[in-house]
Amino acid sequence: MKMMIVTSHHFCAILLFIFFITISASATDTISATQSLTSGKTLVSSDDVFELGFFSTGNPNKWYLGIWYKNLPVRTYVWVANRDNPLANSSLGSLKITNQSIVLLNRDENLIVWSSNQTKVVNPVAQLLDSGNFVLREADHEDEFLWQSFDYPTDTLLPGMKLGWDLRTGFERFITSWRNTDDPSSGDFSFKLDYHGFPEIFLENKQVKRYRSGPWNGLRFSGVPEMKPLNDMDFDFVVDQEEVYYSFNITTENLFSRLIVNKDGFLQRLTWIPSSNIWNPFWYAPKDQCDNYRECGPFGVCDTNASPVCKCMRGFQPKFPQAWSLRDGSGGCVRKTDLVCIKDKFLRLKNMKLPETTSAFVDKNMSLRDCAALCFKNCSCTAYAASNITRTTGCVIWTDNLMDMRQYAEGGQDLYVRLAASDIGDGRHVTALVIGITVGSAVLVLGLVGFFLWKRKVLLSKQRGKIVERKGSHERSQDFLLNEAVISSKRDYSGEKTDDLELPLLDFDTLVKATENFSDDCKLGQGGFGCVYKGRLVEGQDVAVKRLSKNSGQGIEEFKNEVRLIARLQHRNLVRLLGCCVEMEEKILIYEYMENRSLxxxxxxxxxxxxxxxxxxxxxxxxxxxxxxxxxxxxxxxxxxxxxxxxxxxxxxxxxxxxxxxxxxxxxxxxxxxxxxxxxxxxxxxxxxxxxxxxxxxxxxxxxxxxxxxxxxxxxxxxxxxxxxxxxxxxxxxxxxxxxxxxxxxxxxxxxxxxxxxxxxxxxxxxxxxxxxxxxxxxxxxxxxxxxxxxxxxxxxxxxxxxxxxxxxxxxxxxxxxxxxxxxxxxxxxxxxxxxx
CATH class of the missing domain: 1.10.510.10 (Transferase(Phosphotransferase) domain 1)
Structure with a gap:
């Protein structure tokens, strides 16, 4: 039997090694006032979820102190301390506690690069938590934070973080994009909560509003109908005398999810998928034309299922009809009939994103019935709605123009808009009105059928004399285009049927003038299906005019397909179809003009x-x-x-x-x-x-x-x-x-x-x-x-x-x-x- 002989010298060395290992293991997430963190060293949260240390995104002359997920194969940063003041070299940085605050020093010049707020801490400890929060606290008070990184987010909102305001101190928490993928400095895009009126959150580009979440309606943000309760995630929105904020929490262990505003100005909720080792885009905004802030102007309603997407409610009409017909709805709508206060009525609109609410009146304790009565008595009230849709209680009242409204196929909530009584009608005469409309419609239809049969006979006889040799294909395509290719939408915002809303039809003479008689000087390009010209309409709008070749038997199906499809598609990265022209042999599409032409x-x-x-x-x-x-x-x-x-x-x-x-x-x-x-x-x-x-x-x-x-x-x-x-x-x-x-x-x-x-x-x-x-x-x-x-x-x-x-x-x-x-x-x-x- 062999025996190991251990000398006292070896024994002391082993004890010393074990002592240092123990100290190191127990202090990996914490530094005290006598310690510092330098290049090559990191803090790791107790369950190895997050890590804090120095990093560079590729530029060797820019180093940052930040936090990232510890064990993910994808390096994902969630917080950067000195995002706008990088170190020139990683070896220069030193993180320590001094003067009752956490500071990042440039050791070479002994300058403070970044620091937390000064506190009244006596026995300070800085600790990285498993939530990703980096905190300063008293050594013997684990749950009382004197400063925390969660109050100073960069581009990422983590579970447990608050986005909003501390009303007692006037302190605001918001997220701001990176400048680009290599530069974590503050970018142009921010996601900020406005606590005035009925609070909601705005995505801004250089302080210009670009997207609006809509107010919190007790279940979700009014402008995010897909925001539904999840088994793995809870959403929270708090409004009281002391603070207003939004946050979320994860209820499933080992699930990672974060909300970011990226360098391109998009909000994204990303969820980690371990099986694929990727961040899966769970949700993003803005995602379509109707997410654009104030896309349809005052009293205009945006609906991606309509064509065009902007629509006026019953009792309203476009303020600028010609611009509206060419799909520029920014001018909004105006009333057809002036209000007279005590005789006005209210139109119920379903599945709506509530109008902008920063200047709205809110009373969470009122019933919807009392809210309606209050709005009716106030002649300045333009609309009202419930503030909480889970119980249909609370009151929101608007007294100004209704801005940034949207209708969804499902989701949203009811909005009641004030209209003149004549624009809604009197229910006592509904039966008589229906009978009258039915009889009148029957007479009108019979008359129109007779007229069109006679007109068709006249037109066909003229066409036979002019284009006998080509009557088959062109007449069939012409009839098909006139009868089937025009886009229509039957749904009205009140839920009732209305007349067809057609893709704007421009007459041929207008396009002749706009393109200088389709001159070669206006030609932008030519293909097998015809030519594209630059045109300028009477009101000065530049357009691209795509004229199908009259001598080509090709392109008819493509023309119809284009009219059917693109008129219904609304996205910032799809060209917009403004209208079409179908006259005799002419088949023309009118698009928005692209100054730099094709790629x-x-x-x-x-x-x-x-x-x-x-x-x-x-x-x-x-x-x-x-x-x-x-x-x-x-x-x-x-x-x-x-x-x-x-x-x-x-x-x-x-x-x-x-x-x-x-x-x-x-x-x-x-x-x-x-x-x-x-x-x-x-x-x-x-x-x-x-x-x-x-x-x-x-x-x-x-x-x-x-x-x-x-x-x-x-x-x-x-x-x-x-x-x-x-x-x-x-x-x-x-x-x-x-x-x-x-x-x-x-x-x-x-x-x-x-x-x-x-x-x-x-x-x-x-x-x-x-x-x-x-x-x-x-x-x-x-x-x-x-x-x-x-x-x-x-x-x-x-x-x-x-x-x-x-x-x-x-x-x-x-x-x-x-x-x-x-x-x-x-x-x-x-x-x-x-x-x-």
Missing amino acids: DSILFNKARSSLLNWQTRFNIICGIARGLLYLHQDSRFRIIHRDLKASNILLDKDMHPKISDFGMARIFGGDQTEANTKRVVGTYGYMSPEYAMDGLFSVKSDVFSFGVLVLEIVSGKKNRGFYHSNSELNLLGHVWRLWREGKGLEITDSSVGDSYPAHEVMRCIQVGLLCVQETAEERPTMSNVVLMLSSETATMPHPKTPGFCLGRNPIETDSSSSKQDETFTVNQVTVTMLDAR
């Missing part, structure tokens, strides 16, 4: 490509991604674009991208994920393999096209027609080879210059390669693409082999291009594909 006119033009610096290119990529996400997921239809390409991305005066040309788009049902077609449409170089070869298309077909577009934007080169000097690979193959060799940055367009964040470019290249993977199932969804682009810390899988789809120029195609050297849009052709390996 390809700049991206592939060496003389102009320098206009697209990296930040602009990255913003364009992100904007296109958000537009596609809306089409695939957030619109009331699921829409596959099927022809996403550089020439179908238009740029406004600020270089913001807008997806255009929905002539080939397809609507999917709610449960439909893919479809098959014998009519393959799209553009060579952008078509996914399964679609080009088998006619199988899905949202992943658009994802493939998006991936190609991303790589083109990064490289400044077209996928089709690109051949590397040492191989026959297209752009996808070239990027794939460089990526595998660790040389991905070599594809970056030289026009960008040298001042670009390499990691951001590499992230875009990786996203592009993930989107063009050969197997559709392996490509990400657009929601994941948006997340990967917006988060520098999101974990991304390694891309697999792309689908190297190349197409031969068909001898006969239905092409949207008039030049042989342009990309081809194909329609009803059999495509011969090359699959490079």
